[in-house]
Structure formats: structure tokens, C-alpha cells
Amino acid sequence: MATLHHSPFCPHSRFIRLVLAEMGMEPTLVEERPWERRDEFLMLNPAGTTPVLIESGGLVVPGAGAIAEYLDETRGLGLSGRRLLPEAPAARVEVRRLLDWFLCKFDQEVTGYLVTEKIHKRFMTSDLGGGPPDMNAIRAARTNVRYHLKYVDYLIARRKWLAGDHLTYADLAAAAHLSCVDYLGDVPWDEEEMARNWYARMKSRPSFRSLLADRVPGMAPADHYADLDF
Template sequence: MAILHHYAFCPHSRFVRLTMGEMGLEPEISEERPWAREEGFLRMNPSGTTPVFLENDIAIPGAGVIAEYLDETRGLGMNGRRLLPGDPAGRVEVRRLLEWFNSKFYDEVTGYLVTEKIIKRFSGEAPDAGAIRAARSNMRYHLRYIGFLCADRNWLAGDHMTYADLAAAAHLSCADYLGDVPWDEDELAKEWYARVKSRPAFRSLLADRVPGMTPPSHYADLDF
């Protein structure tokens, strides 16, 4: 049986969960606490990071590697719903945006927010207020960039929804849970996110909760 090892508020894990939901895949889900550095998990992925997808005795680590694996093994069967385009230029643009959100956005925004507000809550460390302020400042720049992409495209990478949309939405969903997305600053970004959030694949993400931490009222509201 296929197993997805993930952490509910790891944005990279959320991206893979969204991808699998769009593909109609229902693997067994195993919750990991990356900060615990469990020996069994480290044997699958020595970096100790989530997600890891286990299928056919192959451990596939990391959001980007899993996305490529899923496209190679399932992409052609999705016909017009393929999440990585078939043409070279389209694939380059989707991969560029994947790198933007899973690396740049994570390094500048969600990595700080999740670490300082959630992970440190359970590891017993004090949050770094300066890191949180930096993340909130950086968020505005990234939100404007999403709005810029939406200004002349139906979806972030072009006419169809792709991995780029799922990655961006996965990261934003973590920040949105924490109340750190200034949606009133970019209406185009807000409208795009509402479209992605309304998809059936998003429902399990919206049901996730951090013990003792309640999300904003709009977090699971499909009308926004």
C-alpha cells in the first residue's frame, strides 16, 4: 500500500496532498513530527524533512521529487487535467514557479511562520518576533506577485491549473491559518485563492487544526 508521510502544517506536505487529491489518489496517511527526528523516518529520508511518499518499496522524498514521480507515473492518464504541461515551455514555467513557491516563498515566508508559530510551540522554544515580522513583510511582496501573475493569466502558469497553483495555495493555506495573509491588499490574488480553496482536494487541508490554535473565521469559508 502507498503511504504518504507528512506533517499537516508542512506546506510542502500540503502541496503533495493537494496534488494527490487532484489525481484521485488516496494513500495511507502517516503523520510525522519532523522536529522529533524519529529513527525510522530518518532511514527513509536522512534530511528528516516531510513529505516522503512510499510506494512499491521506493521512498520518494521531497515535494519536487514526488511531483515529478507522480507526473511520470500518472500524468498521461489525466488527459486534459495534467498538472505538469506536456509542452517544453509550459513545463519550464510550471517548474520555475514551483521553485519560486517551494523554495523562495518558503525561505522568506512560510518557513519562518510555521517554525516560529507552530513548531516552536511544541518544541518548547520561544518564537522569534523578528522572524515573524520579516515573514509578514515578505508576504506582501509575494501576494503582489501572485496578483501580477493573475492579471493576464487564468491560472498562475497559464490557461490551466498546474502544480504551480497547488504549491502557491499550499503555502498560503499555512499562513492563512495563522492569520498572516493580508488578503485586502490584492483582490486578484484573493479571487484566485478562493477558486483553488473551493476545489474538493482542498477539503482535508481546511479540516486540519493545530491543538490550542484556532484559525481565522474565513479560513475554511469556501466563499472566501
């Protein structure tokens, strides 16, 4: 059985948890606090970031992008019509473009700020950067999330799913990031109806159940967080 080292509110970890669930895999989950930089974890991934997948044979695959590519290479063909990275080259390019958008751009402009300032800092010691949240960073993220949500709305107005006619890594990455922001109540869903409807479809999938069950100790989620009908 595979093992996934993850952090519950790391959006990259959540993306891979969704991917594994969609593929019918149930890995052993090992929770990490990346800021603690455990020696044993750094031996697996010197970058000290989550997620890290360890196959039953011992192969270590670090990083969301590398794990997604590895899983497609080793399990993708067996998924037949449910493959999460399409076979056609142009379609694969579009999925990878959107993966880069959400795993990099969205993370740098929205999720990274909000998760660090509102969640992780609560559990970090002062010498590791813990303390009161930086409200300027939070305000910037709340501003940025609006245009990202508009982009999701734009895409889903023209396609059945974000990258085309089928569910792909693009949908799972976007939903993973938005789920972190949604827990904190910082997604203005009332501004973009089609994006909201797409996300309702995403969080109604069986693969989303474990994410919706996650809780930050001492911090309740937004009231609608686990409500499949908003």
C-alpha cells in the same frame, strides 16, 4: 495503496496532499514531527524532512519536488487534459520556475518563519529549539508575504491560472503555502483582490477539503480560513 509521511502544517506536505487528491489518489497518511528525527523516518529520508511518499511496491520517494516529478512521470499521461505538469517544454519550464519560487523562495522568506515560530515551536522541547516565537522573524515574514501576494496578483491578472490556461503544480504549491499562512491570519487578502479571488477558487476545490479540516491543537484558525467565500 501508497503511504505519505507528512506534517499537517508543512507546506511541502500540503502541496503533495493536494497533488494526490487532484490525481484521485487517497494515500495512507502518517503524521511526522520532523524535529523529533525518528530513526525509522530517517531511514526513509536521511534529510529528515517531509513529505515522503512510499509506493505500495516499496519505492520511497522523498521531497516535494521529487514526488511531484515522479507522480507526473507515472500518472501524468493518464490524466489527459488534467495533467498538472504540461506537455509542452516551454510550459513545463514555467511551471517548474514557479514551483521553485513557492517551494524555495516563498518558503525561505515567509512560510518557514511563520510555521516554525508560531506552530512548530509550541510542540518542540527547548533542547530542540522550542520556546517563545522570534518576533523579528515573524515581522520579516509578514513584510515578505506582501510582495509575494503582489506577484500572485500580477500573474493571475494576466492568466487564468498562475502558469497559464490550466491548473498546474504551480497553483497547488502556491495555495499550499498560502494556506499555512492563512491559517495564522497573516495574509493581507484585502490588499490584492485578484490574488484573493484566485485563492477562493483554489480552496473551493474538493482537493482542498482535507487541508481546511486540519487544526493546530490549542490554536484556532483565522475566522475565514475554512470559509469558501471568505
